Amino acid sequence: MLLSLAPLTVSLAALGFANAQTAPEELSSSLEGYDELSLFRSLLSAAPQALSTSLSGKTSNITVIVPTNDAITAYLNESKVSDVTELNIDDIETFFSYHVLVASLKASDFGDHTVVPTLLQGEEYNNRSAGPQLEQEFGSKATGQVLIATKRTDTSRRTKRQKLSGPTVDVRAGLAQDAEMTAVDGKWGPKNVNTFQIVNKVLIPPRTCSTTIRGQGDKLGALDSSLNKTELYPTLDTTPNVTCLAPSTEAFKKAGNPHQSLSKADLTGALLAHTLKQVTYTSFLEDGMVLGTYNDTTVTVHIKGDDIYFNNAKIIEPNVLTNNGLLHILDAVIGPEDETSSTSTATASKTSADSTSAPASTSTSDSSTKDNAASAFSISYPGAVALAAGLLIF
Template sequence: MYSPLRIVAVFCYLAGNVVADTASDLAGALAQYPSLSTLRQLVNQEPKLINTLFGNNKNFTVLAPSNEAFTQYTADNHRQLADVGAELLSNTLSYHILAGGLPYARFDSLGARGLTVPTLLTGELYNNRSAGVSLAASFGPGASGQVVLIQKNATDGYVQVQASQQQHVNLTGLDKQWSGGYIHMVDKIFDLPKNCTKTMEDTDGLGTLYNALEDSGAYGPIDTMANVTCLGPNDEAFNEAGNPQQRFNTSETNWMIRSHVIREPLYPDQIQNGMVLQTLRNTTINITVNGDHIFFNNARVQNTALTNNGVIYVLDKILARDPVPVQSGDPTSTSPSPSPTNEAAKPSASKHLSLAFILGGMFALL
């Protein structure tokens, strides 16, 4: 019979071999591609980290940054990825590992709204959200990590990965299979997700909304709340509604937030025509899908941005004054939603009102 110390020694020996085998397998697979030599060198330097990331599961897709991606990262951050420290390195690599073995054919046939795929990036700082029923059904227990959106560009046919904020990264399908799953190549290293207001600051077209949140100090709830979909009217929407330089107060901005936040992360491929959603203010939002276009009430989605706690949809309008607060036990208390086409054709009744009145008064009257 083996002594407890002998058993521990055997376990440590086997664990060490797993580390070596996992890192060796991945490094060997990467060795076939000269353009992935920098990543291969990093894998060889960090065998224990590689084993920790992959664990015992053997069904992943590695989105391997190219040599050029590492060079660009160094230029942008004034240091190499290998020098950022163990925690940041682990989180960054985790965000490049998809929780599922996905061949390139799965991406090449994507529609306009793409595919939401969970990664191995966890921890509240970068992943203040849960998987949800849809992702769990598609990817199983490994669906709990932060997501990326994989889309096929309708114009040029390239497959792109949308990581944090609005970062779009080109994906080259290698379909390289190794003991851990698949390997494909990407041309940038992913930025890690940020909270809602920091994401708005980095997102094209949301400058007015971001400034309002900063000026009022009303950003706390959406930055700390888990599992949200934020609907952000763009700068043009505020220009149409009134004076974008008008300063917000906290009360007015809170009305804005509560009318434009949904308590679940709803990604583009999960949206269905006819869905009815409820906001933090207990008003309803009706979704219309018209071809490749998505409407929240009368507002059309312009683009999306990922946050650490969900997703932001950039809208071309402030939401229409259609929904009214839903009374408990009274399902008839909401009025029908105007169609996007009819609403878009109407002149804006609030065009000459101040922005503060729009946000404080109009939403109070919804």
């Protein structure tokens, strides 16, 4: 039986390779009527093998996000080249991989902060695993780096060219880049099983935590100083599957600038208390969920209307993607869970799989004074430096 199956296996592999080889031509043909996409077609023509390699045999049930001419021109300028033919082949493969989604998606498939895997692999851009929610929705092989997509409620966007009209979807890529995608729901490929959408920027793949945090400038300047002081960056950059709960610089100020006053050990423990042991995209968070941190404490998720809190701290910028997870930027330093919280009684049944126990109750409120906030931030964990050194074993 094994011998009889072998030729079938080879023929299926050959078929997948053949389909990958024809995909660039099929996609280019489907884009012929879109004048604003001519540079993308030129890129397909100049480096068809790069797209074929990026597809890795997955030629059906995919969505290609196609940047406009203006987007590619800006990308070329930033790359300091004048023509698509001058781009490095590795960069082109990365470009294609991050612009191909693992499912054929239409405008109706994008909701609020929809997490969609791409074909982008490789630890440099994707040092994380899919997790059960993404595997359930897209399959076990949907392990590539993600984009976050949110369909606008103000329906359609219309440009000078009629064919570039359709619902607008906001797309979050790496380095907190935000782009506008026009959902034209274009069809291509055998039996039109694939789709393409149009975006106004070339999407930037996620980078390390340090690059991402520093890219936020003054907004996360105090956090950057803290991670430098504690020497946690090398570990944070290389540990897979983490969420950094990142107080803004203004939040540090409200807490009395503890990054300047705390010892290295205490500050290390405090930062580990703001680092979750899993990737937590906002679309997968639930009210009352309890999540474990790297200093063996927990934080509780509270959802109040459109706002999401970790204990007392509200997310002011969600889903800032990194290559190993993401950041949520917060308006406050996280303090102990409020014993009187209206949602605290519901946490027991929603404890995250990797959490151990509920946080110790302390009488604290959202209107804590600056001194109380600083005290909450300075909660130390004995052996925090040793724990930080051991982060990589998880």
